[in-house]
Amino acid sequence: MHLRHLRLLDFRSWPLLELNMEPGVTTLIGRNGHGKTNVLEAIGVLSTLRSHRVAGDAPMIRSGTETALIGALAHNAGRELTVELALNSGKANRARLNTSPSRRLGDILGVVQSVLFAPEDLALVRGEPAERRRLLDELMSQRRPALGRDLGDYASVLRQRTALLKSASGALRRGRPEESAAVLDTLDVWDGRLAEIGARIVSGRVALLEQLRPLVVDAYRSLAPESRPADLTYRFRVASPPAEGELTDPEFVEALLLAELGSRRRDEIDRGQSLVGPHRDDLILTLGDEPAKGFASHGETWSFALALRLGSLELFRADGIEPVLLLDDVFAELDRHRRAALAQVAAGVEQVLITAAVGEDVPGGLRGARHDVVMTGEGPDRHSAMTPSPRRSDTVPEAGDNGVVGSAGPAVGDAGGTDGGEYNDDDNTDFGSEEQL
Structure with missing residues (x-):
């Protein structure tokens, strides 16, 4: 296009x-x-x-x-x-x-x-999990617009649920358990919505990663042939995460999220924050046996960041785009x-x-x-x-x-x-x- x-x-x-x-x-x-x-x-x-x-x-x-x-x-x-x-x-x-x-x-x-490569992309390797989640979500939104709409719906659910948690936390601190109980009844509904939409997001991310991973690995190998091999894995933040391949089943992921929401509710109310869901997950980048974040050299960091973008470009091309x-x-x-490798592409x-x-x-x-x-x-x-x-x-x-x-x-x-x-x-x-x- x-x-x-x-x-x-x-x-x-x-x-x-x-x-x-x-x-x-x-x-x-x-x-x-x-x-x-x-x-x-x-x-x-x-x-x-x-x-x-x-x-x-x-x-x-x-x-x-x-x-x-x-x-x-x-x-x-x-x-x-x-x-x-x-x-x-x-x-x-x-x-x-x-x-x-x-x-x-x-x-x-x-x-x-579009695929954009900028100096700020070093944050994909060195930065916080939000940077890497955004990489997956932007790719997912462009390739599967329905999943992009899920991201907007999830944002609304997350905002409403977090407000309820803060309200419940405040009611308990003020010694009003009956007010807190009413909020918690409403919270059950939002738990279901978070788990339902969040499961589709997690499954969509993991399915995308299965396609993106070999393209990034190949791109990194061509950019840094003397470096350690690169890899990418999805970190699903629940108490006992299953194998990554199992996360492509939305119904299975939804059940895991509901169970985690139940076990973490007290912590969430105490902190007034939503601690469970795809907004807490991460994409782990590794070189050999070590995480790229904190262990990659400056050159390796540039190579990994560029490989992520080149892999994204090839992912679109695999779709005929x-x-x-x-x-x-x-x-x-x-x-x-x-410079020569990027110019050639x-x-x-x-x-x-x-x-x-x-x-x-x-x-x-x-x-x-x-x-x-x-x-x-x-x-x-x-x-x-x-x-x-x-x-x-x-x-x-x-x-x-x-x-x-x-x-x-x-x-x-x-x-x-x-x-x-x-x-x-x-x-x-x-x-x-x-x-x-």
Whole structure:
């Protein structure tokens, strides 16, 4: 698949961006903080209904405005589809598909499919479990939109159940057992919903992992042939977890979750937190007999992070899908071997968007159609702008580079805001509400 057009309105630093694209390579060149990553982030949000940078919507809505709009014209499986997502401050987000309002945000999942690789991906190896859960969930949402909708439903159940636990905990502390008993009766209903939806999420993750694992292992072997072999396993956080293969049965997982919820209820009430469910699980990455987190060298960490993304790309291809590949300022961070390996893969992808602070950081054969991104204005009027540069596809390729033909139409853009944000990796908050996703 590929994008024909991307439109941003009041999204981060862009009051307006109209970017025409074609299959091939499009590069966005500009200094750090000038808004390049915001463009890739917007495409990622259309793909997964989540930002790869922040947990909530507020940082993505330009300061002084109430709504940010992301729109795209996508060529997917031989069809031209238009999709829009409105991020609204203080109220529910809204989506449109082919000009018709969508009943649920999840209805647009699968229209735009992408794989993004960024320096922040080192957190997949070094960071908290929420980072690795998000990797699985974003892949699952794009490949199986029904499971993506389950994630939104689970977020709502988790939020309601956690509120009830806090209420029960407070009633007991205040010496009101009758009030606590009433809350606990309601809690039984939410336990059933959490176990039912959570079981589908766990089973979907494990089924996905069974397909992803060999692709990541092979990618890591090619990137780091002298390193220890890589592996990935799913950590299901219950008292006596079964073999991973048994977790593909949702009914079996649901029974395990219900039993665990019953045994942990007192702990949950004492702490006022939901301690059982897929929001507590993890994807364990190992090198040889050791966990990659804390034991991998810097080079091994880069290789594992890149292997996870390359494996994700090949997983889409196994489904007969060619996702848009988004490379956010990564070539300057990679050594020669990994840089060449990524360039070789990118050369065979239908559409690639690349950001870089310096044009020379992009391998010659991947420069394609270039657009310069600059920040203009002062104070509240400070905003991003984009202008097309002369085509660079005729640049003499660097040694070892693969030529890629790509073009893009003229682009015009303006805007204000920031180019960053912090991601909240608290175990109980990585499932945003459907409005927040």
